[in-house]
Amino acid sequence: MKKSKYFVKARVSKGNVFYSSVKNSYTILNNRLSDVFENNDINYIQQYEKALFEQLCESGLIIDDEKDELKNAHFSRMLSRMDRSTYQVSVNTTLDCNLDCWYCHENKIKGTKITNEVIELVEKNIKATYDCNPYKELKLSFFGGEPLLNINSVKSLIELTSEFCRERKIELLLDFTTNGTLISKSFLTFLGKYRVIFQITLDGSSVRHDAIRKTNNGKGTYEKIISNMHLILENIENSYLWVRFNYDDESIHDLPKILDKIDGFNRKKCSLIIRKVWQVDHEKISKETILSTLFLILKQGFLVDYYTLPHNIPCFAERLNQVLINYDGKVFKCSTRDDFNDENAEGTFYESGLIKWDFDRLAKKMVFFGDDTCYECKLYPACFGRCSEKHLQNKDGFECVLKNLNLNIEELVLFNLKLKQLQQKLYV
Numbered sequence: 433m434k435k436s437k438y439f440v441k442a443r444v445s446k447g448n449v450f451y452s453s454v455k456n457s458y459t460i461l462n463n464r465l466s467d468v469f470e471n472n473d474i475n476y477i478q479q480y481e482k483a484l485f486e487q488l489c490e491s492g493l494i495i496d497d498e499k500d501e502l503k504n505a506h507f508s509r510m511l512s513r514m515d516r517s518t519y520q521v522s523v524n525t526t527l528d529c530n531l532d533c534w535y536c537h538e539n540k541i542k543g544t545k546i547t548n549e550v551i552e553l554v555e556k557n558i559k560a561t562y563d564c565n566p567y568k569e570l571k572l573s574f575f576g577g578e579p580l581l582n583i584n585s586v587k588s589l590i591e592l593t594s595e596f597c598r599e600r601k602i603e604l605l606l607d608f609t610t611n612g613t614l615i616s617k618s619f620l621t622f623l624g625k626y627r628v629i630f631q632i633t634l635d636g637s638s639v640r641h642d643a644i645r646k647t648n649n650g651k652g653t654y655e656k657i658i659s660n661m662h663l664i665l666e667n668i669e670n671s672y673l674w675v676r677f678n679y680d681d682e683s684i685h686d687l688p689k690i691l692d693k694i695d696g697f698n699r700k701k702c703s704l705i706i707r708k709v710w711q712v713d714h715e716k717i718s719k720e721t722i723l724s725t726l727f728l729i730l731k732q733g734f735l736v737d738y739y740t741l742p743h744n745i746p747c748f749a750e751r752l753n754q755v756l757i758n759y760d761g762k763v764f765k766c767s768t769r770d771d772f773n774d775e776n777a778e779g780t781f782y783e784s785g786l787i788k789w790d791f792d793r794l795a796k797k798m799v800f801f802g803d804d805t806c807y808e809c810k811l812y813p814a815c816f817g818r819c820s821e822k823h824l825q826n827k828d829g830f831e832c833v834l835k836n837l838n839l840n841i842e843e844l845v846l847f848n849l850k851l852k853q854l855q856q857k858l859y860v
Contacts, residue, residue, distance in 0.1 A: 505813040513746050516565050520748050521558060522573040522756040522767055523589065525582040531611055531645050531653070533635070535678070535709045538577070539771055545582045546759040554757055555592045556785030562600065564786065567753065570597055573607040575756070575767050580614040582759075587622060594626070605629065609767075611645065612657040620667040630664055631674040631705070632657060634690055636683035658693050665701055673697070674737075676705040679725075681716040687725050691732050700858055703735040714838045722838050723847070730850050735858070739837055741848040742814035750797055750820055755779070755787060763787055765797060766821045796820065803830050811841050 474494060478485045488494040495501060527541040558570065572593055574586055590606065597604040605627045612632035634657065635641040642652025664671055675694060677687065694702070706725070708714065729736045748754050749766040756764040758772045763779035779789040797820040806817040818833050837844065 501813065502807055505816070509746060509816055513750055514752050516567055516753045518569040518571055518753065519558070519561055519567040520571040520573060520751070520754040521554065522575055522748070522754070523554060523579075524575050524577060524756065524758045524767075524772065525579045525585050526577040526759055527772065528581055529576060529578040529611070530581060530613060530647060531578070532648075533644055535644075535711055537710070537768065537770055540577065544577070544759055546585045550757065550759060550761045551585060551589055551592075553761055553781055553785065554589060555596070557755070557757070557781070557787065558593060558785075559596060560785035561753075562596075562602070565753070566600075567602065569603040569605060571605045571607055573609070573748075575609050578611055578614065579608060580610055580619075583614070583619060587619075590623075590626070603627075607631075611653070612660050613645075613647070613653050615660040615663065617663060617667070620663055623668055623671075626668075627670045628664075628668050629672045629674070630661075631676055632661060633676040633678055635678055636686035637689040640683050640686055661694065661697070665697060671701060673702045674705050675702060676707065678707055678709050679717075680709045680712045684717060684721060684725055687728065691729070691734075694734075695732070699733045699735070703737065704729055705737045708836060714836050717838060719838050719840075719843065723843060726847050727850065730854050733854070733858075735851065735854060738847065739833065739844065740851065741811075741845070743816055746816070747819050747821075763789075765794070768821065805830050805832070809841075811844075 474485075477488070477494075485494065523546065526545045527538065528544050529536075529540050532540070561567070570593065572589065574580075579586060594604060596602070606623065607629045609631045612630075633645075634654070635644045638652070638654040641654040645653045645657075647653065661673060661675065664673055675690075675697075677690060679687075706729075708717070726736060726738055747766075749756075754765065756767055758764065760772075761781065762772060762774070762777045763781065764772060764776065765778050769776055777790075778793045779787045782788055803817060806812050806815070809815070815833065818831065822831075834840065834844065839847070
């Protein structure tokens with residue numbers, strides 16, 4: 433037996449935290465056992481600390497000499513990518529938007545909306561895919577643009593899909609990435625019987641947010657969005673809300689005001705996503721500010737996604753059983769494209785409704801696991817490197833995901849330890 437080369441240790445005031453990057457597990461060791469483990473005295477732990485030994489083996493911190501961790505990590509990732517139990521169909525109902533946020537990566541196309549013909553294609557694809565490889569869950573995701581600009585088409589797709597899923601006893605999950613300004617009480621009543629996930633973005637306090645996310649007539653949207661968040665949680669019993677905070681070097685200091693606004697939200701039905709605006713250099717924001725922000729969120733009882741470990745569930749765009757269908761019928765994998773045009777399209781429809789994928793493009797997404805630098809990193813089994821899309825786009829060489837997080841490995845692990853502790857507290 434040997435100690436995993438991928439184990440990560442973070443120092444704390446009492447003992448040491450050994451965090452497993454494989455099984456979502458951690459254990460607190462006293463100083464005596466910490467010294468034993470540091471000296472790689474596995475035989476002592478196996479003989480005198482059998483329960484601890486079993487836990488460390490289960491979590492991947494102690495491994496058999498014959499085990500190839502790197503190959504096992506790749507195999508685990510491959511299985512996740514090839515899993516067919518869930519089929520995710522993402523739909524860009526439009527590339528138009530009622531807001532004009534300065535940092536948006538997409539090229540807005542006014543007046544665009546999904547046609548009845550494309551809605552029929554989506555329905556046909558859902559049925560044909562099931563006939564070939566029956567799935568247990570269908571995740572229907574709505575993107576844009578602002579997807580709710582085309583709310584009648586959204587409702588039509590949901591009704592058609594719901595009937596199909598009900599007949600075949602398929603679990604249906606609805607997923608909306610929206611700016612939250614066009615949500616109405618009547619629409620939430622329509623969604624009331626479904627499982628629904630919303631992701632809605634805030635950009636700071638009311639003053640800062642309203643300067644960025646304002647309507648075409650210059651009206652701010654902060655209070656409207658907060659109100660609609662309340663309506664979601666109040667009117668859809670089986671709902672979950674992700675409050676996304678896009679921050680820069682100034683707006684990150686507004687987080688306490690946002691937390692005050694959402695303090696009444698059910699922590700079991702609402703979490704935060706924290707993401708830096710991509711145009712802002714990470715060096716403009718200190719790691720002390722990042723860490724204090726993350727720990728403040730946890731202190732307030734909210735779970736938060738800031739590169740959660742282990743990162744062993746691949747991005748939906750890297751999963752085989754997933755497709756993004758644009759309003760005009762073009763087929764893609766990733767929703768973060770600048771342009772959803774012919775040049776970037778990754779598939780076309782057969783007459784049957786199935787998709788003829790461009791296997792050359794698909795292989796680049798599905799095969800990529802990381803770089804040599806990643807394989808030598810002790811965080812790799814929990815991280816799996818950057819996404820394949822960013823790898824393909826970056827022509828300048830390797831860039832670690834930790835760079836934009838502005839944290840080192842130990843700081844990221846410590847944050848995740850605190851996150852796991854809160855998860856256990858919330859859901860035990």
